[in-house]
Amino acid sequence: MDDGLSQQPRYFLPRQSFQSLIDQLTLQGFGCVGPVVRDAAIVFDQLRSVSELPQGTRDRQEPGYYRLENSESPRWFSWANGPQALKPYLFPSREVLWEGSVDEDGSLSFKERITEPQPLAVLGVRACDLAALAIHDAHFLNGPSPDAHYARRREQLFLVAVHCSHPASTCFCVSTGDGPAPTCGYDMALAELDEGFIIDAGSERGKRILDQLPLVEVSAEQLDQAGRELDAAQKAQTRELPDGPLNRILFQNLDHPRWDDVAERCLACGNCTSVCPTCFCASENDVPSLDGLTSEHSREWSSCFTEGHSFISGQAIRPDIRTRYRQWLTHKLGSWIDQYGRSGCVGCGRCIAWCPVGIDLTEEVGAICKDASHD
Amino acid sequence: MDTSPPGIKPRLAVHKFASCDGCQLTFLNMGETLLQLADMVELVHFAEAGPVAPDADVDIAFIEGSVTTEHDLERIRQIRSHSGFIVAFGACATAGGIQALRNFADAAEWVSAVYASPEYIDSLATSTPMSDHITVDLEIWGCPPNRDQVLGAIRAWLYGTLPAQSQDKVCMECKRQQAVCVLVARGMPCMGPVTQTGCGALCPSFGRGCYSCYGPAEALNTDSLCGWFEGLGLLPADITRQFRHVSNSAPQFRDAAANIIATDAGHGH
Numbered sequence A: 001m002d003d004g005l006s007q008q009p010r011y012f013l014p015r016q017s018f019q020s021l022i023d024q025l026t027l028q029g030f031g032c033v034g035p036v037v038r039d040a041a042i043v044f045d046q047l048r049s050v051s052e053l054p055q056g057t058r059d060r061q062e063p064g065y066y067r068l069e070n071s072e073s074p075r076w077f078s079w080a081n082g083p084q085a086l087k088p089y090l091f092p093s094r095e096v097l098w099e100g101s102v103d104e105d106g107s108l109s110f111k112e113r114i115t116e117p118q119p120l121a122v123l124g125v126r127a128c129d130l131a132a133l134a135i136h137d138a139h140f141l142n143g144p145s146p147d148a149h150y151a152r153r154r155e156q157l158f159l160v161a162v163h164c165s166h167p168a169s170t171c172f173c174v175s176t177g178d179g180p181a182p183t184c185g186y187d188m189a190l191a192e193l194d195e196g197f198i199i200d201a202g203s204e205r206g207k208r209i210l211d212q213l214p215l216v217e218v219s220a221e222q223l224d225q226a227g228r229e230l231d232a233a234q235k236a237q238t239r240e241l242p243d244g245p246l247n248r249i250l251f252q253n254l255d256h257p258r259w260d261d262v263a264e265r266c267l268a269c270g271n272c273t274s275v276c277p278t279c280f281c282a283s284e285n286d287v288p289s290l291d292g293l294t295s296e297h298s299r300e301w302s303s304c305f306t307e308g309h310s311f312i313s314g315q316a317i318r319p320d321i322r323t324r325y326r327q328w329l330t331h332k333l334g335s336w337i338d339q340y341g342r343s344g345c346v347g348c349g350r351c352i353a354w355c356p357v358g359i360d361l362t363e364e365v366g367a368i369c370k371d372a373s374h375d
Numbered sequence B: 001m002d003t004s005p006p007g008i009k010p011r012l013a014v015h016k017f018a019s020c021d022g023c024q025l026t027f028l029n030m031g032e033t034l035l036q037l038a039d040m041v042e043l044v045h046f047a048e049a050g051p052v053a054p055d056a057d058v059d060i061a062f063i064e065g066s067v068t069t070e071h072d073l074e075r076i077r078q079i080r081s082h083s084g085f086i087v088a089f090g091a092c093a094t095a096g097g098i099q100a101l102r103n104f105a106d107a108a109e110w111v112s113a114v115y116a117s118p119e120y121i122d123s124l125a126t127s128t129p130m131s132d133h134i135t136v137d138l139e140i141w142g143c144p145p146n147r148d149q150v151l152g153a154i155r156a157w158l159y160g161t162l163p164a165q166s167q168d169k170v171c172m173e174c175k176r177q178q179a180v181c182v183l184v185a186r187g188m189p190c191m192g193p194v195t196q197t198g199c200g201a202l203c204p205s206f207g208r209g210c211y212s213c214y215g216p217a218e219a220l221n222t223d224s225l226c227g228w229f230e231g232l233g234l235l236p237a238d239i240t241r242q243f244r245h246v247s248n249s250a251p252q253f254r255d256a257a258a259n260i261i262a263t264d265a266g267h268g269h
């Protein structure tokens, strides 16, 4: 039986040796990023020392609610997730893509603004984050014109995944099939126990780093313990997406009264799409200098909840909150399947917790599917 | 829009009405860029920076402040008649400013309570935006608007176009800045979901709720936000105060506050 744990050889990294992982990565030229507590949430930030990790910190998440709590636990990863995933590192919220200028002779020239990113290692990536990354890879890299900006950052990325032992009430990755154990797409994966980490490499690069660490043998008891925790993490999840072909169901119920109902609550604020690790919409703008001789073309995160997202020929074709919420849900859970071969939801629950008025997409889609007719 | 003959620089004026001068500082704080601007346009009237010629003909005029006296009314009509393109900039010029709180009170009573010699005060009972009195060609919201908005407006005007302005919510920028939502993570009331961006989500970045300096965003749902505030334990008076801040007299916020008061009165008695 597949216990959800990797089939790679597994070792044990005692807690007191964990700093060696950060040190090794730094030595190999990676900038290290990991979970830290900032402004009442767990966010990714620069990581130099294990002392910066959120020891014993737990997160309590409900629709529209996120709070941190402290415990006596020695663990550093006994929380589910914070507002960010990997998205801001690969697809920054704002970046200049190219610039144009008027040359001396009056002709125009254009220059791509490509920067050489520093290799980046992210510690504490979850299974849902990896699933979202695979979706972004499909979107940004596998199309007819790969995004050079994304590609450069992607090449430099080293991923240290962590098994989820403490999902939040908002998590439903079991239902989407994306967690709670990372199964592929990482360089190294950790399952945390009180006394340290069961560790395995998922890539050649990961293996090279692994070889430098003061590893010991992993005991059968430790493997059992990790397996039990994973099992409990799966069973703890209560939310789920409905079964069935959601692309068909949603598009055959575009006039369902639930859209009006949710429109009364939704603020069209775009928080859900911003925290969603798979949303990729951006707007592009040109900012000319005051003298009008140069101009920067930049892109920034946008959302189907904005007016600009559907602004065509002088008007917004989705002028109200009802049609905007419907766009989000029908794209995320519906037409995404036709575009990328899977749903755009990896079950991280971020859009539920970080919605300022606690709208829960599992509840909304559940209500539509409950009495929905479809063929 | 630039109709000046070649070699002649467009003429620009900055006028002040009832305000704190903060919007004009947006110009003064531009530093070297202000010198560059002064090369490109002729600063005809800008009392705070030096030149004074309030009645001169100009191609573009920036108006700071709200209309609070009879004299203001005369002045703005006068300015309209000798200005080509008028930009109302800042919360006072676009919505009446913080001083528009008087619109919800007995202005005469306030005057007698505040001033030692109220007989010297000759002001209107209301504080109103420029668009209530004249045709405004462009509004730039914010308290104060930022330099990029002001420069963007001038640049666009020189090109003969309008600047790209976003009416997206502060939340969009808040997330771009990777600020942690104070409403969700701290249960703090925040006006970001009904306020338009422009400030760079300054307050949430410093762990405070948004004060709505940039006025109402598009596609508003003030009812839902009020309902959520109530769930956080805010009393109707507290929720009303959220809307009666810098942009209190913007129609959508004025109505939202009135709604809460009416609903509360309906429940209370």
Ligand code: SF4
Pocket: A272, A275, A276, A277, A278, A332, A344, A345, A346, A347, A348, A349, A350, A351, A352, A361
């Ligand atoms: S739709 Fe919501 S739960 Fe699904 S991946 Fe996006 S943020 Fe996570």
Ligand code: SF4
Pocket: A273, A278, A279, A280, A281, A302, A303, A304, A305, A327, A328, A329, A331, A332
């Ligand atoms: S259309 Fe909406 S749901 Fe789809 S990727 Fe864009 S922001 Fe996300």
Ligand code: SF4
Pocket: A265, A266, A267, A268, A269, A270, A271, A272, A273, A305, A354, A355, A356, A357, A358, A359
């Ligand atoms: S569902 Fe929630 S987070 Fe998304 S736009 Fe509506 S109110 Fe904002």
Ligand code: SF4
Pocket: A269, A271, A356, B170, B171, B172, B174, B175, B179, B180, B181, B182, B183, B184, B190, B191, B192, B193, B201, B204, B209, B210
């Ligand atoms: S802190 Fe305020 S502006 Fe920022 S996301 Fe939350 S509600 Fe929106």
